[in-house]
Amino acid sequence: MTTRSTIRRWAGVAVAAALAGSLAACATPSGGSEQGSASAEEIAAALQKESSITVWGWAPQLEPIVEAFEEKYPKIDVKLENVGTGNDHYTKLQNAIKAGTGAPDVAQVEYYALPQFALSGAFADLTGFGADELEDQYTASTWGSVSIDGGVYALPQDSGPMAMFYRADVFEKLGLEVPTTWDEYIAAGQAIHAADPNAYITNDVGDAGFTTSMIWQAGGQPYAVENGTDVTIDFADEGSTKWADTWNQLVENELVAPISSWSDEWYQGLGDGSIATLVIGAWMPGNLESGVPDAAGKWRVAPMPTYEEGVAAAAENGGGGDAVLEQSKNKLVAYGFLEFLNGPEGAAIHAANGGFPSTVADLESEDFLGYESDYFGGQKINEVLVQASKDVVPGWSYLPFQTYANSIYGDTVGQSYANASDLNEGLAAWQEASVQYGIDQGFTVNGK
Amino acid sequence: MTTTSSTARTPMRTSRRRARGRQRWIGWAFVGPFMAVFALVLVAPVVYSIGLSLFREQLVGGTAFVGLENYGTALADPKFWEALGRVVLFLVVQVPIMLGIALVASLAIDSARLFASSFFRISIFLPYAVPAVVATLMWGFMYGTRFGLIGNLNDAFGIELPAPLSGSWVLASIGNIVTWEFVGYNMLIFYAALRVIPTDLYEAAALDGAGAFRIIRNIKIPAIRGAIVIAGIFSVIGSFQLFNEPNILKSIAPNAISTYFTPNMYAYNLSFSGQQFNYSAAIAIIMGLVTAVIAYVVQLSGSRKEAVR
Known part of the structure; x- marks a missing residue:
């Protein structure tokens, strides 16, 4: 409430607005279309080449999954960044998308927020990478949440029936x-x-x-x-x-x-x-x-x-998955990571770390169903x-x-x-x- | 900065002109760093915000130049007026209370009749050292009607105090937090001004038979009028900028504090949850103007009274 903090506050607001504006002013670069589809072999080959991807997310299970992924694919460097939870995360994501640069290759997204990014073209349609064939792996309700307008824009991670x-x-x-x-x-x-x-x-x-x-x-x-x-x-x-x-x-x-x-x-x-x-x-x-x-x-x-x-x-109440950004320059690796993260290997680590899975195999497994909770x-x-x-x-x-x-x-x-x-x-x-x-x-x- | 001795020593016209020209540049060199920072962190963002406010960007349809349309929308926006009305109400009620308490406290310390006045002074000032975020969280916890201080009071005395975080009381509760935070700061401004009053005035007044209250009314308060005006301007600006306290309390009173509770919160939520940066910039610019005008009016009325005297 002093002038000093007042000026600082005004400057902060103005700078934030200016930043947002300058981000918005940049044009969205073309590119990525050449990576709009790929066969399983191409993806597997890309995972054996030296490269890196950035992942934004806040789920605590991401860290052990990234570690396991890097162990399996030592040539890929995954940079996991937590830029905020929920709305903070989406705001930063939205800003980076508008700026045309600075967005991650892979982002965590809750089901409720997915249409916003999918319909505006910010997330890549994963059907070109063969994601549509994964339908059977996931529960009907989570699959329904990630399939929008004939495309698949994320792979489910957790669910909240x-x-x-x-x-x-x-x-x-x-x-x-x-x-x-x-x-x-x-x-x-x-x-x-x-x-x-x-x-x-x-x-x-x-x-x-x-x-x-x-x-x-x-x-x-x-x-x-x-x-x-x-x-x-x-x-x-x-x-x-x-x-x-x-x-x-x-x-x-x-x-x-x-x-x-x-x-x-x-x-x-x-x-x-x-x-x-x-x-x-x-x-x-x-x-x-x-x-x-x-x-x-x-x-x-x-x-x-x-x-x-x-x-x-x-x-469903809460829950979400992970998506590949349209902006990504390394979509094959990003999708390869997604398949690991949300596929059987990632799902197992996710469940072991307290997550509630969306994969049918994990939900139906006898270990999972037969688990007797002491707390309950x-x-x-x-x-x-x-x-x-x-x-x-x-x-x-x-x-x-x-x-x-x-x-x-x-x-x-x-x-x-x-x-x-x-x-x-x-x-x-x-x-x-x-x-x-x-x-x-x-x-x-x-x-x- | 001008030294008469140097000009006297060099009476020749040309060298004097050269010296003066150099002096002019030296002056700029001194001001330069400030001007550069000022332009970078204040002028540029404001100019950019003004530019931003002239466009409209949509999720569907892209960006278009709309001229002053955002300003028109803002002036016809009931949410904006509601927010502005709320901070004006806050200003009219909270600022006089806060400055009144600060004035009484500073006069009490200055009276030299107070026992342990330095302890009194530091303990009133201490809340100002508590970050606003921490202060709000702390008060928010005390305001709880179930497990907070209010809940404890209700239980202990079997009474039903009004819930501080309910819709009708939340503004008063915020006023209480802000008062608690800033009384000490304003008290210090007043106290500093009181300390520079020449003491012989008091002696003369005492010889003329003036009592303590007469001295306060006729010497002390007129002497610190400038400080009061300054504190008033700070408080006016602070009221219009109200943001931290309601924004933090919103997490525990989501229904009592709307997304447009104060103009700053409205601007913030428009840009950060609605991606309406352009409209938000227009609101920010309007609020900047309103604040400047009201602060100027306060200053003007303060100095006019001084001139009349």
Whole structure:
């Protein structure tokens, strides 16, 4: 608040803007088209020649996989760089793509952010390298997430089929059945909060990833993209409304804990049982073990509650893969690395380091399915989680500007949470703001 | 820099002119490093931002020159006005409170009646040494209604304090953090100004029978008016630049703090999550102008009062 820091701040903003502008001003270089396709032999040959590639990513499993890769292909030098997590990473990626230089050869990308880069031509279509033949290796839902508009723009790494993690001790103490439908879930929520006003069935202050996954499970398809630039956004469709009407019963009656996920309060709540369930991706067990060690033995996992009794349905929540940049001058090696990273060898290392795989072979392996988690009281948790990956409702797609849409979630749907009011209104506001942004960015947008 | 002795010693016209010309260049040489850095880190980015604000780049369709369209959009943008209104409200409420506390504290120290005044001074100043990020995280934790200080107070006294991070209170909570951070800094400015007042004025006033409060009103405050104006200008600029505190609190109060909570946050989010660099540059330039104008008005009104006296 002094002039000194003020000037510095202004200068910082201006320099950042100027940098962004100068990056934007550079023309995108041609090239890469000659590397748009290659046979398996050519890729294998390229991997035996001296060269280097740069990889951007933040997944902790990347490091051991890169080490294993360099051991197998000693002539390739892989430079692994962590430029930030999630949105920071995408911003830097976007800037480098606009600049035309400075982007890595391979980048980690979450499924929700993939369409943005795929449709704008920033990522290489991997079908020319034979990626389309790998479909059988991956689960249907993760493969669906990486195949966009007839192309394959990334290879899946991890996946996050949703399941319900719950505190067995809380349900036992109150004599409650573990809910299998959302109606039962809401009833349990009322019972838990009635027994202890500081206890809730779950926490939720509004989260874009959670909302879209929940709508996905309900069968909603609010986003549709055709030809890359024709976008439809409709949060009034049947599935979206079904979720909003259901979740309203919890939000409007303040039956969800007003605690942000990943906060200190959240971990405390998960530890002391005042947050009794989490409906979240299959990558959660590792986080529970490391973040809430005191609750060992108290957590269990069950399939996500459904709208209709006995009709299993799930959705993906988080997870992502890795892509080759169109800008890369070394695409053959980059793709060769991708095949290793996301193929059997990389997947095995990934799973061994706590990741939840997207490869069918790993998901179906007896070792994986039969794993008894001590933290979950000896439960074979992977049986439940792998089943969830098979029950994912097909047909979902994200927006080609999902990272931005997610960033304004708090301004719109978040207001419904803040006021404990109708989520449908929040979704309508989110739709309106997203439509406006799409139009500003030159998309053809239909908002119903 | 001009030395009369040297000109007196060389009365010849030509050499004098040469000397003067050299002196002119010497002057530039002294200013040069500053000018170079100034041009590089301030003028160039601002000029570039202005240039940037005249274009529009889209994800689909590329870049086009749009003239002043971004400025028109900004002036008609309710989000921008909401953000601006919020920092103006912040300015009107928080700045007087902060400067008032700082003034009282500096007068108290200056009165020499305070026990352990240097301890008092350092402890008020200390928060300024805490980085804003750390301060905000710390306060954010105390503001927690479940496990934070507020939660503890509620539990201990069986009361229900308003949640500091709820939509209607969050601006006041930010004001509290900013006040805590900057009272010491402003106090120091005032105190430094108070120390240079000649003490014989106090003696004369005391002989004339003026009490402590009379001295404050008629001697001390008029004497440090300049310092008050300076502190006011700093605070005005700081208020318009409000960014760190709300941006950090947003992670724990995502629904109470929008992406356009302050103009700076709006500009930041437009460019870094929306890739709308051009529009963001227009907002930044408008805010720069608004800040300059208001700071100038504060300065003008401050110095005019001085002239009237």
